[in-house]
Amino acid sequence: MAEPMTLEAFEEASEIVRKVTSETKLVYSEYFSEQTGNRVYFKPENMQYTGAYKVRGAYYKISTLTPEERERGLIAASAGNHAQGVAYAAKLAGAKATIVMPTTTPLMKVNRTKSYGAEVILHGDVFDEALNYAMALEEERGATFIHPFDDLTVATGQGTISMEIIKELPTVDYILVPIGGGGLCSGVSTLAKLLNPKIKVIGVEPAGAACMKESAKQGQVVELPEINTIADGTAVKRPGEHLFPYIQENVDDFITIEDTELIVAFLDMVENHKMIVENAGLLTVAALKHLNVQKKKIVSILSGGNMDVITMASIVQHGLIQRDRVFTVSVLLPDKPGELAKVSTLLAEEQANVIKLEHNQFISINRNAAVELRITIEAYGTDHKNKIVGALNAAGYRPKLVKSKGTYSD
Incomplete structure (x- = not known):
């Protein structure tokens, strides 16, 4: 295995993840291009088989494990998308997976994770509590832990998205990336800068869980006292320690998004693109209106589309009222x-x-x-x-x- 977060590792990961990912070609958005005065494209990772980009990092990480590490069983913590990525990748690798998820995780995500053959344990009200419990189980069971973001190998797998974006749109000016713990953003930004340092990478967080922006402001990883956002896939109190230096070096700016903006973005995607995108994935859609640029080629990564019907109905209702x-x-x-x-x-x-x-x-x-x-x-x-x-x-x-x-x- 190549050293993580190097061009060689990204190239290796791109070849490996191609075996399990769907081809998510860029989607040009006439609506958002007219709204913003730019050429806007979406990278629809919501169309992956597991409904999110997370399968990339999970599968690449598992591919690098030794047979003995796989035989011990895999354990992970997730608010939903990493859970499905690990469960699916583990199934393909013939390994047993246990996933700890917060008790507030939508039932659809829990059931989908179980459908891939994983054992699901519900614990804690937020991701960080589920993560701590999963790490305790790792020690107790002697299992191999697959971190949802703070792992350079996992982040390398996620970064393969940049390879695909730049191959398809070599003249891209801006890439907008959702941030939770930072795995996707560190991988995407690092590879983007390796391939073309002129590309601007913007990290987008929910205003109610902007742990990475606060960490960047203070120059060190910090933990937020509390978080509150409907973007459950990015509801993280503390970003990844191992990833933070890469974020500092390769991310050009941060944008924070209010929950009300995600509601409007959901309606825009449904009505103009006929796409279901979960709240975390909508961060980069809402961020388009915050960019003070014109006539640029912009790619917004839609990180996932795993939204349960009850949440969907509520967001539609609130969106119609809001508009x-x-x-x-x-x-x-x-x-x-x-x-x-x-x-x-x-x-x-x-x-x-x-x-x-x-x-x-x-x-x-x-x-x-x-x-x-x-x-x-x-x-x-x-x-x-x-x-x-x-x-x-x-x-x-x-x-x-x-x-x-x-x-x-x-």
Whole structure:
């Protein structure tokens, strides 16, 4: 085996991972190119067989183990994607795998990991707790540990993505990479700089778990006191010690993304590219709007697409509300026949699609003066919403927008 994170090692890893990875050719995005004034491409690792890039590092790492190391069994900790990568790679290698996952891991990721033949142990509320437990089990069982990120061999496997990007788009200017612990970003950035030092590599983290940006700021690896993000694949308190020097040397800048931006990015990918991308993978999509550049060739790595249906439904609902495509308005009207018909006619004239109606006769003691009608409406966006609310105002209904927590705003 070549020494990790060298050009020779990356070339070796590229040949090896090709045996188990799908070809994820770049996808040009007309929508995001128009939005940003750049030429935007996506590297769709969400289309891998296991639903994420993690199989690259896992398979390459396992390929470098001795027969004795494999026979002892493999153990790993993961919030989901590394789990599936290790489980699948272990199955191909004929090795037994045990994966420790946080108790908050979506059921879909747990079941998929089990389907590859791995034993799954749920422990801890966050990844770091699962990691500590897995490391304790490693010692107890004498198993071989496959770290999800802080392993230079694993990171070398992940970095093979750069080889594919640059072969397909040699003139790429920027590569945007999601960061959790730093395995993907260290591998991608190191190989990118080896192949072409002019390429700018930008690490993208959730604002609620920006451990790498904080570490870079302080010049040493630091652990965040707490993390809070919907991007569970990058919800890491402390980045990799072994990887940090490579990040310092090869990553040009960091961008942090709020959870609300991921919700909008999800809708954009579904509607414009018909792709399901998990929240961690959406970091690089949301980051496109933060880059202050024009006429550049940019590749955003979509790191995974393993999102459970319940999470998906919740994000779609929040996204529609956030974009003013669904909203609820309260109007007060006299409790007498024909009033509901008047409101319905007005809404129809404004092309407002009524999703739900709630009629409350007990909002006031004087029912003739005030009966509340709450209407949930589907609109085309902010302008259409404002037009509907304006029409209700003009008709004397004194509409009030109902916030999601049940409070009112004028």
